[in-house]
Amino acid sequence: MDQVFEIPEEPNVEPISSLEEDVIRGANPRFTFPFGILFSTFLYCGEAASALYMVRIYRKNSETYWMTYTFSFFMFSSIMVQLTLIFVHRDLAKDKPLSLFMHLILMGPVIRCLEAMIKYLTLWKKEGQEEPYVSLTRKKMLINGEEVLIEWEVGHSIRTLAMHRNAYKRMSQIQAFLGSVPQLTYQLYVTLISAEVPLGRVVLIVFSLISVTYGATLCNMLAIQIKYDEYKIRLGPLEVLCITIWRTLEITSRLVILVLFSATLKLKAVPFLLLNFLIILFEPWVKFWRSGAQMPNNIEKNFSRVGTLVVLISITVLYAGINFSCWSALQLKLADRDLVEKGQNWGHMGLHYSVRLIENVIMVLVFKFFGVKVLLNYCHSLIALQLIIAYLISIGFMLLFFQYLHPLRSLFTHNVVDYLHCVCSHRHPRALQRHTVRREFRVGFIQGIKQHDSLSQGPA
Secondary structure: OOOEOOOOOOOEEEEEOOOOOOOOEEOEEOOOOOOHHHHHHHHHHHHHHHHHHHHHHHHHHOOOHHHHHHHHHHHHHHHHHHHHHHHHHHHHOOHHHHHHHHHHHHOHHHHHHHHHHHHHHHHHOOOOOOOOOOEEEEEEEEEOOOOOEEEEEEEHHHHHHHHHHHHHHHHHHHHHHHHHHHHHHHHHHHHHHHOOOHHHHHHHHHHHHHHHHHHHHHHHHHHHHOOOOOOOOOOOHHHHHHHHHHHHHHHHHHHHHHHHHHHHHHHHHHHHHHHHHHHHHHHHOOOOOOOOOOOOOOOOOOOOOOHHHHHHHHHHHHHHHHHHHHHOOOOOOOOOOEOOOOOOOOOHHHHHHHHHHHHHHHHHHHHHHOOOOOOOOOOOOHHHHEEEEEHHHHHHHHHHHHHHHHOOOOOOOOOOOHHHHHHHHHOOEEEHHHHHHHHHHHHHHHOOOOOHHHOOOOOO
């Protein structure tokens, strides 16, 4: 369960009198203000309002295609957001007509935000009063390099607030990669071909860019929590800053390259982009089919096989949407019970960034040599170079995070440097063999010279 409370840096722990002597009692949890819920709601409302405003402007100017695509991206992401909140809160099995009505008119995040604020104010008024706990949470913590298993009592109100935060984290990713990414890409494309930048479109682009960056940052944090579910994880300001810079440069450079490539080839770019997306979409299903495993049936106990299949397809679409614009930080594995690969798969990460770098270079070269009429009075070579450099810098920040700033890097069996050394050793065995032979030859040659000198200096 996602935590909504903070633990002191050096928690006051007391041994509990149970058969498990290695479990210690944690200090009373301190719940925090749900800034993330407010921020996610603000992004949802801001992007929705700016998208509907641009739909009105496009309709007034008789720009039917621009209006249709803008409205379609908004509606698809909004519907998926409502379904995500309903699924996480399990509202279909509850008697909440007001919440369901608000979801029906696409205002679900607003009513959920109000519910979370009311729950927080209730907790704040009852601060200091003991609440009967409904569950126990056990997490491992690394204190001075040693693993410590700590147990907390979680009350009903804190558990409810945790459910709200979980729901909004999933909602932010759905909105970012199934709504904001296509919306941002399309609005940049329209701006590029129309050479006009109205204020409403600028606001929509800004909201979409912030939403995508926030969703990608949350994607990293959730990936760490899923992979290391047994551990209590803290991310400091430096780690969050590094992730934000990494994701901002990666997504911005990738989307700008896609826009320039699409503006250069027009409709000819659609098959390439569609094939790219379909490969990412069907990759987990091909692996699942080749493994011969059965469909997992533990996603939700009340789901039928059809419901399970719908959830798996939705997860796969989200996975493809994330990997199309940036690295998902998780590898989907439909044959596994948890649906994800929990090990630190350096090979998957290296393959993703290698393929994306090659794709970006190809698309940038297409823009440089064939996009003469796309950007007039601009140096195409300079733009292409800046985009590739920005993507390489994002890879550098990614390597920096995993090598030095990952909160559980001490648990890695191999780090980034070890993996790169292993890759170089496998890719260049002949070069390494020649280097070894030359080194042995030099050593032998130097030893031979020393022996010759010692013999020549001996008694005649």
